[in-house]
Amino acid sequence: MTVNEESLQKHYEWKGKIEVVPRCKIEDRHDLSVAYTPGVAEPCLEINRDYSKSFELTRRGNLIAVITDGTAVLGLGDIGPEAGMPVMEGKCALFKAFADVDAFPICVRSKDVDEIVRTVYLISGSFGGINLEDVAAPRCFEIERKLKEICDIPVFHDDQHGTAIVVAAALINALKVVGKDKSARVTICGAGSAGCSIAKHLLNLGFSDVTLVDKDGIVCEGEPWLNPETEKMAKITNLRRLKGTLADAMRGADIFVGVSAPGIVSEDMIRSMAPRAIAFPMANPVPEIMPDLALKAGAEVVGTGRSDFMNQINNVLAFPGIFRGALDCRASRITDGMKAAASYALASLVSDEELCAEYIIPSATDKRVAPAVAAAAVKAAREEGVNRI
Numbered sequence: 423m424t425v426n427e428e429s430l431q432k433h434y435e436w437k438g439k440i441e442v443v444p445r446c447k448i449e450d451r452h453d454l455s456v457a458y459t460p461g462v463a464e465p466c467l468e469i470n471r472d473y474s475k476s477f478e479l480t481r482r483g484n485l486i487a488v489i490t491d492g493t494a495v496l497g498l499g500d501i502g503p504e505a506g507m508p509v510m511e512g513k514c515a516l517f518k519a520f521a522d523v524d525a526f527p528i529c530v531r532s533k534d535v536d537e538i539v540r541t542v543y544l545i546s547g548s549f550g551g552i553n554l555e556d557v558a559a560p561r562c563f564e565i566e567r568k569l570k571e572i573c574d575i576p577v578f579h580d581d582q583h584g585t586a587i588v589v590a591a592a593l594i595n596a597l598k599v600v601g602k603d604k605s606a607r608v609t610i611c612g613a614g615s616a617g618c619s620i621a622k623h624l625l626n627l628g629f630s631d632v633t634l635v636d637k638d639g640i641v642c643e644g645e646p647w648l649n650p651e652t653e654k655m656a657k658i659t660n661l662r663r664l665k666g667t668l669a670d671a672m673r674g675a676d677i678f679v680g681v682s683a684p685g686i687v688s689e690d691m692i693r694s695m696a697p698r699a700i701a702f703p704m705a706n707p708v709p710e711i712m713p714d715l716a717l718k719a720g721a722e723v724v725g726t727g728r729s730d731f732m733n734q735i736n737n738v739l740a741f742p743g744i745f746r747g748a749l750d751c752r753a754s755r756i757t758d759g760m761k762a763a764a765s766y767a768l769a770s771l772v773s774d775e776e777l778c779a780e781y782i783i784p785s786a787t788d789k790r791v792a793p794a795v796a797a798a799a800v801k802a803a804r805e806e807g808v809n810r811i
Contacts, residue, residue, distance in 0.1 A: 439511040440518070445481070447662075462556050474810070477550060477752060486525040486745055487549040489542055490511050491533055493558035494581070494615075497684075497706050498506065505531030506556055513555060513580075513741075521742035521792040522747065525553070535561055539568045546573050550749050554579040559614035560651045576748045576756045582619035584737035587744070587761050588783070589679060590627055591768035592735050595782040596723040598774075600698040600808065602676055607696070608632045609675040611668055612682035613641050613652050620679060621659055626758050627765065633675075635658045635668045637682075669694070675683060676700065678721075684708030692719035700725070704735055723779045732780045739768055739786060743795025751800045751809035760802040767798035 423431070446457045455461050465479040477483035488510045492503035510527030517525040532538050542552060552575065554566055562579055568721075569577040573575065578584075585602070597603060608629055610617045613636035621632050634641040634655055642665050643656040664671060667672045668686065672678055673694040680687065680703040687703060687710040695701075701721040703709035706728065713724045713731045725733030744764055748756055771784045771794055784791050 433508060439508075439515045440525075476547070481524060482548060483550050483752070484522075484749055485549050486523055486749075487542070488517075488525050488553045488554050488555055488701065489526045489538075489546065490527075490554075490556045491538060491558075492528050492556065493533060493561070495556045497708075498559065499549060503531055510555060513553070516548065516738050517742055517745065518754075520738065521746040521796065523742060523745050524696070525754050535564050535568070538565055539572075540771045542569055543572050546575060549575060550752075551576040551578065551745050554581075554743065557615075559615070559618070560649045562615045563618075563651050570755060574754060575759065576745070576753055578741070578744065578748075578756050579619075582615045582736055582739045583623070583756070583761055584615040584740040584744070585704075585735075585739040586619040586623035587764045588735050588737060588768065590623055590765040591705075592702065592725050592733065592783045593624070593629075593677065593679075593700065594627075594765065594769040595772055595777055596677075596688045596700045596725070597612050598777060599779050599782065600676075600700060600722050602698070604629045605631065606676035606700075607674065608677040608679065609635065609668075609671045610679045610681070610706075611635045611671075611686070612680065613655065614681070617679075618651055618655050618682040620681065621655060623758075623761060623765070625658060627762055631661060633662070633664060633671050635671045640664050640666055640668075640671050678702065679682060680704050680710035682710060684710065686715075687711040689715055689719035692716050695721070698722045700724075703734060723782060725782065729786065733782050734786060735783060736786045739791055740764055740786065740795060743767075743792040744799050747796035747799025747803065748794055750796060751803050752811045753799075753803045753808045754810060755808055756799075757802065757806050757808055759806050760799045760808075763798035763802035764795045770794070 453701050456596035469475045492508045495501050495506040507529055514525035517523040530538055530541055556779045566579045610621055613634045621634055638647040641652050641656050642660050672691045676696045677700045684705050699721045700723045701716045702725045703711045704727040709726045716724045725735045
């Protein structure tokens with residue numbers, strides 16, 4: 423069987439990848455009285471007196487809502503919220519496996535920004551954090567922004583920020599391998615949620631020369647096809663004021679990051695890059711250029727989003743630890759500082775002795791990852807004063 427065929431068979435067997443299990447024993451009348459009525463009235467009254475106790479007296483303090491509208495599921499596009507449920511359940515399973523964070527999938531039947539925002543806000547009192555997942559751009563930017571304004575718990579769009587954290591960590595180490603620094607020219611293909619967030623995160627980390635490319639061409643001020651988000655990005659990227667195609671943007675670039683579409687990068691485009699180039703073609707399941715072709719064309723360091731190639735750049739390296747840290751210090755939000763700290767913590771797990779072109783980022787199954795990212799996130803949250811414990 424192929425992996426896809428085996429996965430379908432297993433999903434029929436599993437009938438869901440997560441389940442709810444009690445943390446208290448209910449074996450006799452006394453247990454029932456303590457866990458439920460009449461004893462449960464006391465914690466209810468305690469929370470009524472002090473809202474913050476809801477994080478201590480219920481599972482809320484360790485519970486994340488994984489929210490989707492089903493409009494950008496993996497590489498499958500707008501397949502609907504119910505069809506996105508296997509991915510959301512998988513995300514919840516990863517939260518638990520890697521960071522002991524409980525998570526629950528919630529698939530919302532709406533594409534209306536305000537309706538989604540209102541729905542998530544109304545249920546936010548049951549959770550310690552909100553993980554937005556597989557929501558299409560540019561709507562995802564507005565949904566996240568509005569939720570951050572009204573929710574008193576962290577709101578984190580993983581397709582944006584999780585991707586950015588891991589890409590930055592991989593680049594920090596890849597630059598060491600090729601002997602370059604943050605003045606390197608970066609070309610990012612894909613100006614949706616992931617691409618825009620990667621660009622912003624790299625700029626926050628001190629990268630100085632970042633150019634975004636969308637399906638219509640290089641993102642540049644004055645282009646008539648820009649949407650509100652890419653208009654903002656045009657003001658802070660593409661300092662050379664390049665215009666043209668992806669090939670134009672890649673010529674002379676030190677770094678290529680792809681979060682776009684399969685097969686759109688040729689060997690000639692890789693050859694046109696600067697010597698000792700770094701290429702991260704991360705479209706899934708088929709990257710912008712296959713790793714062997716990128717290496718053959720002269721790229722020195724190559725990473726993809728796939729687990730069957732070296733240097734897998736995967737969000738699972740970021741989101742379990744980031745939320746573990748946010749919950750542990752009861753952060754009110756996840757800041758740029760916390761994201762930066764997560765990138766550096768992740769990069770630091772590859773020692774100077776281990777670092778090479780084939781190993782720039784830890785494995786997704788490396789048990790050190792979530793604790794290291796969580797500790798870095800907590801430290802940054804306390805430095806920035808967004809912690810509540």
